[in-house]
Amino acid sequence: MSMYLRAEGIGIEFPVTTLEKGHSVAASVEQLGGRIHLRRGKSYVRALDEVSLDLDRGDRLALVGHNGSGKSTLLRVLAGIYHPDSGVVHRSGTVSGIFNMSLGFRQEATGYRNLVLKGLIAGRTRAEIDAALPEIAEFTGLGPYLDMPLHTYSQGMAMRLAFAATTAFSNDILVMDEWIGAGDANFQEKIIGRMTDFLHASTIVVLASHSTRLLRRIANKALWLEHGRIRRYGGMEVIDEYEDEVLNTKLPSGLRELIAGNTGLWLHAADGAPAGRQLLWNLPGTVGDLQLRVSSPDASGNRIVRSIVRRCGAWPLAPWVRPGMHFEIVDLADQATVAELVLEEGH
Amino acid sequence: MGTIHELSDDWRKSIHMYTLWSNLALEDLRDRYRRTVLGLMWIVASFALFVLVKVLVFGQLTAASRAEFGVYVTVGFGLWAFINSMVMDACTAYMHARPWILATSTPHPVFLLQAVFRNWMVFAMTMLVMALALYWKPAPWSIRAWSVLPALAMLFLTSIWLAAILAPLCVRYRDLHHTVQTGMRLIFFATPILWMPTQRGSLALIAKYNPISHFIAIVRDPLMYDRIPMGSWAVVLAFNAAGMALGVAVYAATRRRVAHWI
Numbered sequence: 001m002s003m004y005l006r007a008e009g010i011g012i013e014f015p016v017t018t019l020e021k022g023h024s025v026a027a028s029v030e031q032l033g034g035r036i037h038l039r040r041g042k043s044y045v046r047a048l049d050e051v052s053l054d055l056d057r058g059d060r061l062a063l064v065g066h067n068g069s070g071k072s073t074l075l076r077v078l079a080g081i082y083h084p085d086s087g088v089v090h091r092s093g094t095v096s097g098i099f100n101m102s103l104g105f106r107q108e109a110t111g112y113r114n115l116v117l118k119g120l121i122a123g124r125t126r127a128e129i130d131a132a133l134p135e136i137a138e139f140t141g142l143g144p145y146l147d148m149p150l151h152t153y154s155q156g157m158a159m160r161l162a163f164a165a166t167t168a169f170s171n172d173i174l175v176m177d178e179w180i181g182a183g184d185a186n187f188q189e190k191i192i193g194r195m196t197d198f199l200h201a202s203t204i205v206v207l208a209s210h211s212t213r214l215l216r217r218i219a220n221k222a223l224w225l226e227h228g229r230i231r232r233y234g235g236m237e238v239i240d241e242y243e244d245e246v247l248n249t250k251l252p253s254g255l256r257e258l259i260a261g262n263t264g265l266w267l268h269a270a271d272g273a274p275a276g277r278q279l280l281w282n283l284p285g286t287v288g289d290l291q292l293r294v295s296s297p298d299a300s301g302n303r304i305v306r307s308i309v310r311r312c313g314a315w316p317l318a319p320w321v322r323p324g325m326h327f328e329i330v331d332l333a334d335q336a337t338v339a340e341l342v343l344e345e346g347h
Numbered sequence: 348m349g350t351i352h353e354l355s356d357d358w359r360k361s362i363h364m365y366t367l368w369s370n371l372a373l374e375d376l377r378d379r380y381r382r383t384v385l386g387l388m389w390i391v392a393s394f395a396l397f398v399l400v401k402v403l404v405f406g407q408l409t410a411a412s413r414a415e416f417g418v419y420v421t422v423g424f425g426l427w428a429f430i431n432s433m434v435m436d437a438c439t440a441y442m443h444a445r446p447w448i449l450a451t452s453t454p455h456p457v458f459l460l461q462a463v464f465r466n467w468m469v470f471a472m473t474m475l476v477m478a479l480a481l482y483w484k485p486a487p488w489s490i491r492a493w494s495v496l497p498a499l500a501m502l503f504l505t506s507i508w509l510a511a512i513l514a515p516l517c518v519r520y521r522d523l524h525h526t527v528q529t530g531m532r533l534i535f536f537a538t539p540i541l542w543m544p545t546q547r548g549s550l551a552l553i554a555k556y557n558p559i560s561h562f563i564a565i566v567r568d569p570l571m572y573d574r575i576p577m578g579s580w581a582v583v584l585a586f587n588a589a590g591m592a593l594g595v596a597v598y599a600a601t602r603r604r605v606a607h608w609i
Contacts, residue, residue, distance in 0.1 A: 014607055076606070080452035083603035099450040106374060108381045117374065120367040121453060149381075 002092060003057040005173050005204050009087035010051040010077055016043040035227055047073045048084070048228045055204050055221070062219035063208035064242045070228040071208040075099070075175040078206060094123065096174040102162045111146035111153070112137075115165050122169035132168055140164045175206040212243050213289060247310050255280075259312045265329055265339035268314075281329060282312040283339055289332040296325045350599045357602065361456035368457050372465035390472045398424055398476065405541045414483040418571055421480035423540040426502075426563045429470040431531050433506045436462040437513040438524045445609050455605060456598075459510035466506065486573040494575050498565040501583050505562065508587070508594030515601035518608045534559060558586055 016036065035046045048070050055061055063071045076082040078089060079097035104121060105114050115136055119129035137146055140160045142153075150158060209215050215222070222238035224231040232238045251259065258268060258280060265281040283290070292306040292315060306315060309329065321343065328340040361368070380386050401424065402417045409416050437459075441448065444458035517524045537557050544554040554560040561579035568576045 076449075081449065081606050083606075095452065097450055097452070100446065103446050103450050106378060108378050109374060113374070117370060120364075120370055121447070121451060123364070123367075126366060 003172060003203055004090065004092045005053075005055040005059075005078065005095065005206070006090040007051060007053050007074075007078065007087065008090075010048050010074070010084045010089065011046070011086035012048045012073060012077060012082060012084045013044040013046045016045050046228055048077065051087075051225070051228070051230055053223060053233065055206070057203045059221055060205040060207065060219045062215035062222040062236075062239060063206060063225065064210075064212070064215065064222060064239060065225035065231075069225040071225055072099075072177055073228075074225065075177055075206060075208055078175050091173060093173055094171045096122065096170040098166055098170070098174060098176040102158065105150055105158070105162065107151040108149050110149055111140070111142055111161055114150055114161065115146075118165040119169050122171075124169055129169075136164045136168045139168075173204040175208075177208050212239050215239060243311065247312055251312075251314065255314055259314065265327065265341045267341065267343065277317045279315045279317060279327060279341070280313075281309075281339060283329065284311070286311055286331065286338055290338065291330050291332055292327065293330055294321075294325055294327050296322065350602075354595065354599050354602065357454040357598075358456050361454045361460055364453075364457055365460075367453075368461040369464055371457075371461045372468065375461070375465050376468060387472065390469050391475055394425065394428065394473045395476045398480075401541065409543065410546070411543060412485075415485045415571075418480050418484050419543065419567070420540065422477050422567045422570060423538075423563055425470075425473045425477040426566055427535065427538060427540050427559075428473060429466060429502070430559060430562060431535070432469065433463070433466045434509060434513070434527060434531055436466055437506070437510040438517040438527055440510050440514040441518045441605060441609060442524075448606055448609050455514075455602065456511075459507070459514055462510055462514075463503075463506045467503070481570060484571050486571065489573050491569045491573055491575055494569045495566055498569070498583075501565065501587060502562065504587050505583075505590060508590040511594035511598045512590070515597060515605050515608075518605060519601070538563065558582060562586075 035049070036043055037046065038044075051070075051074060053061065063074065065071050073082065075097065076099075077084050078091075079095045080089070080091070081097065104117060106117070109117070112133070115133060116126075116129055119132070120126075124132075140146070142157060142160060145153065145157060146161075150161070153161070205218070207215065207218060216236065216239060219236065219239075221234070222236055222242075223233045224238050224242050232241060255278075259282045262280070263282050263284060265279065265283075268278050268280050279292075290309045290311070291304060292309050293302045294305050295302045305327070309315075323343050326340065326342045329338045330336065331338050376387060380389050383389060385392060398421045402413070402420050405420070406413055406416050411419070440458050440462040441455065444455075444461075447453055447458065448455065513523075513527065517527075534557065537553050538559050539550070539554045540563070542550060544551040544560075561576075561582040564576045564579040565583055568574050568579070
């Protein structure tokens with residue numbers, strides 16, 4: 001059976017009732033969310049405008065965009081929760097939406113009872129649920145607690161139950177919104193393991209997240225939304241472009257041009273520049289989390305200067321910096337040095 | 348027409364998901380009486396006590412015999428309690444399902460059927476008390492008592508369209524919920540439960556223009572007095588026909604918008 005998820009020219013608008021005419025809020029909202037327009041004296045925000053996409057078996061689409069760019073709305077349209085004003089969505093089967101893993105949990109019911117209810121809402125029959133229960137129970141690691149009411153659980157335990165139930169009862173096409181959450185380190189490992197299985201099993205995935213690192217691990221396609229419209233749609237290079245823009249808008253202008261004009265890790269000894277002497281870096285092509293570290297010749301070991309840095313950035317030299325110090329940027333995933341620099345005498 | 352097709356599709360799917368809504372309704376009730384000794388029997392116990400006190404107090408004010416008034420109040424109040432709670436739950440059916448509606452594509456009638464089923468479960472338990480009270484009924488049993496079955500079927504149909512109309516409208520217009528709540532409290536006094544329409548001409552008039560008294564009469568009259576109130580049946584049938592049509596219209600008009608309003 002062929003599997004697909006297609007959207008053609010999706011448009012959706014919400015009436016905005018709280019905005020008064022001539023109120024200054026309208027202008028500031030515009031920069032973040034969808035476009036606001038007036039029709040017959042009423043304000044509408046155009047949350048999605050002419051959004052189309054076409055996904056087939058095995059596609060994992062990453063959704064990126066600023067807050068309010070329409071990511072969650074698009075996910076809800078794809079899942080059949082919101083009905084678009086224009087355009088159509090074609091799905092080969094039921095789309096599971098994962099927006100809130102603790103959805104529908106009843107505090108007074110036992111863990112087992114909650115698992116059954118989760119299964120029922122996902123459209124499973126009692127027989128299917130009963131068959132799946134032992135495996136889910138084992139995955140949660142909650143043991144005897146499953147026979148106790150949910151309100152006796154700690155937050156982490158409730159999270160385990162929620163994740164187990166959600167992944168166990170999902171369909172082949174699923175949409176997810178910022179879903180990697182709490183849980184202890186041990187459980188995080190289990191989550192990542194389960195997630196990989198889970199994503200193999202479910203053949204079309206649309207995932208919205210602000211973590212480009214997570215998106216890079218999972219996705220093979222990317223869609224960049226801006227003000228409810230498609231800014232870019234394509235392969236993983238879209239995420240790079242998005243990230244570049246996010247990084248650029250975060251850096252003060254002046255510095256931005258300085259960084260873009262060079263690659264690697266270098267010292268910028270600006271005369272008269274407001275920020276003084278700075279360490280700059282621009283490392284195109286690197287993915288994952290980076291860390292800026294320093295080691296000095298007269299002391300052993302590394303010191304972390306910035307625990308997480310972006311692909312391009314700047315660090316104003318601190319007063320303790322001495323000549324001979326060795327700076328390096330390390331990729332945290334494999335601990336490999338991406339760029340390094342030794343401060344010379346005379347600096 | 349597309350909308351009608353979508354509508355019947357929603358309801359067909361929802362009815363098919365009976366395990367879901369019956370379990371959700373059961374869980375609602377269990378939540379209410381969790382960790383109590385009596386559990387669901389609280390429904391029966393509180394209803395029986397409530398009716399007993401009502402009969403003892405208001406029985407002083409009526410000319411009817413203690414036995415007749417007792418049956419009259421028990422059956423009437425049992426029906427009223429169901430109708431009142433059904434109307435109120437119809438208002439909140441979508442509001443209570445807000446997290447579901449925003450996170451799953453579960454067809455919305457599931458939440459309406461959940462509310463309807465929950466109320467019928469409670470009603471079934473109060474019916475135990477009502478059936479017991481019929482031991483003291485004034486008129487003998489006859490074949491006409493069977494008309495209570497189609498009467499209950501009418502009430503069932505009513506609960507469905509009530510939910511289909513009130514649930515989306517209460518989500519859209521939040522004042523409606525409070526309006527209905529206040530209205531039901533007032534209508535209680537205008538419904539022949541604690542008083543009998545035969546007492547006075549003006550009371551008979553109030554009962555005649557209150558539709559709820561007809562919904563009660565089609566069940567109470569054949570059971571108590573061995574008569575089928577044809578006038579009341581006509582009113583109920585007319586209300587159901589109009590209610591069904593309105594229910595279909597409201598559901599069709601709102602089904603795509605409920606997720607935005609909620």
